Amino acid sequence: xxxxQLPNTRQENWRWNNLRWLESLSSSAKNQIHKAKSxxxxxxxxxxxxxARESISVFSDSERELCELALCGKTTSIPxxxxxxxxxxxxxxxxxHEVVNRNMITRVGSHVNACFEVDTASANAQWTNAWVHxxxxxxxxxxxxxxxxxxxxxxxxLTLTLSFDLEASSRVRLHTFLSNRSFQRVxxxxxxxxxxxxxxxxxxxxxxxxxxxxxxxxxxxxxxxxRSHQEHVGIAxxxxxxxxxxxxxxxxxxxxxxxxxxNDNRLLGNxxxxxxxxxxxxxxxxxxxxxxxxxxxxxxxxxxxCRQRGLSPRDAKxxxxxxFVEKSFDDLSSLIDKxxxxxxxxxxxxxxxxxx
Amino acid sequence: xxxxxxxSASVEGNPILKSLSLTVGAGExxxxxGPNGAxxxxxxxxxxxxxEYDVSSGSIHLSGEDLLELDIEERASKGLFLGFQYxxxxxxxxxxxxxxxxxxxxxxxxxxxxxxxxxxxxxLNEEMKALNMDxxxxxxxxxxxxxxxxxxxxxxxxxxxxxxxxxxxxxxDSGLDIDALKVVAEGVNRLRSPERSxxxxxxxxxxxxxxxxxxxxxxxxxxxxxxGGPELALQLEEQGYASFGVKA
Numbered sequence: 260x261x262x263x264q265l266p267n268t269r270q271e272n273w274r275w276n277n278l279r280w281l282e283s284l285s286s287s288a289k290n291q292i293h294k295a296k297s298x299x300x301x302x303x304x305x306x307x308x309x310x311a312r313e314s315i316s317v318f319s320d321s322e323r324e325l326c327e328l329a330l331c332g333k334t335t336s337i338p339x340x341x342x343x344x345x346x347x348x349x350x351x352x353x354x355x356h357e358v359v360n361r362n363m364i365t366r367v368g369s370h371v372n373a374c375f376e377v378d379t380a381s382a383n384a385q386w387t388n389a390w391v392h393x394x395x396x397x398x399x400x401x402x403x404x405x406x407x408x409x410x411x412x413x414x415x416x417l418t419l420t421l422s423f424d425l426e427a428s429s430r431v432r433l434h435t436f437l438s439n440r441s442f443q444r445v446x447x448x449x450x451x452x453x454x455x456x457x458x459x460x461x462x463x464x465x466x467x468x469x470x471x472x473x474x475x476x477x478x479x480x481x482x483x484x485x486r487s488h489q490e491h492v493g494i495a496x497x498x499x500x501x502x503x504x505x506x507x508x509x510x511x512x513x514x515x516x517x518x519x520x521x522n523d524n525r526l527l528g529n530x531x532x533x534x535x536x537x538x539x540x541x542x543x544x545x546x547x548x549x550x551x552x553x554x555x556x557x558x559x560x561x562x563x564x565c566r567q568r569g570l571s572p573r574d575a576k577x578x579x580x581x582x583f584v585e586k587s588f589d590d591l592s593s594l595i596d597k598x599x600x601x602x603x604x605x606x607x608x609x610x611x612x613x614x615x
Numbered sequence: 616x617x618x619x620x621x622x623s624a625s626v627e628g629n630p631i632l633k634s635l636s637l638t639v640g641a642g643e644x645x646x647x648x649g650p651n652g653a654x655x656x657x658x659x660x661x662x663x664x665x666x667e668y669d670v671s672s673g674s675i676h677l678s679g680e681d682l683l684e685l686d687i688e689e690r691a692s693k694g695l696f697l698g699f700q701y702x703x704x705x706x707x708x709x710x711x712x713x714x715x716x717x718x719x720x721x722x723x724x725x726x727x728x729x730x731x732x733x734x735x736x737x738x739l740n741e742e743m744k745a746l747n748m749d750x751x752x753x754x755x756x757x758x759x760x761x762x763x764x765x766x767x768x769x770x771x772x773x774x775x776x777x778x779x780x781x782x783x784x785x786x787x788d789s790g791l792d793i794d795a796l797k798v799v800a801e802g803v804n805r806l807r808s809p810e811r812s813x814x815x816x817x818x819x820x821x822x823x824x825x826x827x828x829x830x831x832x833x834x835x836x837x838x839x840x841x842x843g844g845p846e847l848a849l850q851l852e853e854q855g856y857a858s859f860g861v862k863a
Binding site: 558560561563564565566567568569570571572574575578579581582583585586 | 703720
């Protein structure tokens with residue numbers, strides 16, 4: 260029996276479907292899961308989960324957390340959070356020919372400033388599937404960085420869900436960098452549950468030859484004066500495909516909330532593809548929301564300008580693309596080694612330009 | 616220095632330059648004046664090697680080098696500089712980083728060693744001071760948020776750092792107030808030398824009040840219709856293009 264329905268990577272909504280059923284569990288199902296888990300009865304445990312899929316009821320925080328834990332048979336919790344250094348979240352998988360699931364859940368306590376680095380360098384399986392859930396308690400701030408630019412697992416796939424629950428006056432700042440895997444799909448689910456909670460996201464996709472780099476974000480504004488701000492850039496190389504889809508939902512009662520989405524892309528080569536879809540669903544009146552998306556080739560005037568000043572075609576393109584991705588590094592936590600990350604991005608860019 | 620012989624060029628099948636010939640000697644300053652659409656800016660771009668234009672006949676030689684055989688960046692490293700009418704903005708690239716990168720790229724193409732950071736900064740500070748530019752221009756993104764005058768001054772800064780043998784300045788005076796024009800003109804005059812030549816593309820005589828040309832050319836319909844000394848520009852200012860048989 261499978262623990263969870265394995266994703267069909269081309270299927271748009273599989274992850275949302277998997278999360279949605281968690282939100283419809285009955286308390287009896289919860290009890291069954293809890294009991295099975297306590298007794299370490301794996302078969303019953305899994306049967307309970309399967310049964311739970313068919314239950315429908317109102318879902319509370321504690322139920323959901325329990326079910327998340329129950330669902331994730333291999334859940335690892337990260338109990339300690341330090342404000343003066345990065346807490347690594349390692350997504351590891353070693354079996355080269357298997358689909359591997361790794362799931363983690365963590366909590367950032369009140370009044371804590373934390374920084375997580377989701378490290379995918381050891382995800383060596385042909386397909387690694389992982390889920391990281393972070394609950395951010397009131398007045399806490401959490402920096403999360405996902406530098407998933409593989410330098411050795413180019414022919415592998417990674418599907419990763421990051422979900423965040425934010426309590427009052429808390430803030431999550433997310434930076435994602437995706438490149439150098441055949442397929443990467445990152446789903447980000449953000450619930451702004453507390454008043455004055457804030458979600459900031461910056462990201463970069465670099466899709467090299469025959470790569471697909473895909474990020475989907477869903478930000479739910481569920482409380483008054485919540486704020487989300489997203490800026491993402493993508494570069495699609497020859498036969499590469501970069502995808503950015505973002506949905507911000509401002510629910511009824513989220514008075515005074517603000518949402519901003521922006522996506523810019525550059526196409527290199529004739530077979531490059533970009534999919535960009537900013538989307539807003541607004542159910543409240545006194546809110547501010549805007550979105551935008553632009554896709555094009557490298558600016559020809561700037562390209563000629565650089566070459567006239569002495570740069571080769573490749574160097575001119577590299578300079579302009581490095582400048583284009585520069586804003587992905589804005590607001591990066593000072594705990595991150597920005598130079599090392601920039602060097603990785605530079606190498607990924609060099610590869611895409613070379614392949615053009 | 617520069618020899619253009621019987622040059623014809625077109626864009627998307629439309630002929631722009633028509634059997635143009637021009638010789639600019641070492642250390643000379645030539646002014647090219649002409650009405651809108653005459654092909655003045657095209658001439659600068661064709662000499663620089665812009666790939667949008669097709670050269671159907673003729674030749675361009677700079678100090679004996681056949682420019683038509685060279686790529687854009689190779690022409691630059693041979694000492695050709697094109698000052699843009701509308702300098703391009705490059706968000707995310709700091710001015711000093713851009714300058715050092717392009718200077719070292721040219722040096723590399725010429726087989727020279729890279730410039731050290733110290734030598735580069737010393738030279739940059741001196742040139743910026745001479746052009747009356749604030750130090751913060753170094754760290755600002757190339758031309759981003761610059762006024763029209765600041766952009767043109769930045770072009771002259773690049774010119775003074777790159778020290779080309781031939782500089783083509785395309786309407787460097789457009790959009791400049793009188794103070795900015797004086798600063799830019801002083802910058803150009805400071806760089807005049809027996810080894811460096813200039814081609815000034817302009818609509819107005821006023822630039823030539825500050826930069827004295829050796830030769831003035833009247834340019835119309837893709838070729839030079841009349842050449843003369845500085846007095847030709849004054850005559851043009853007084854009588855207009857029609858007196859030279861040119862439709863403005």
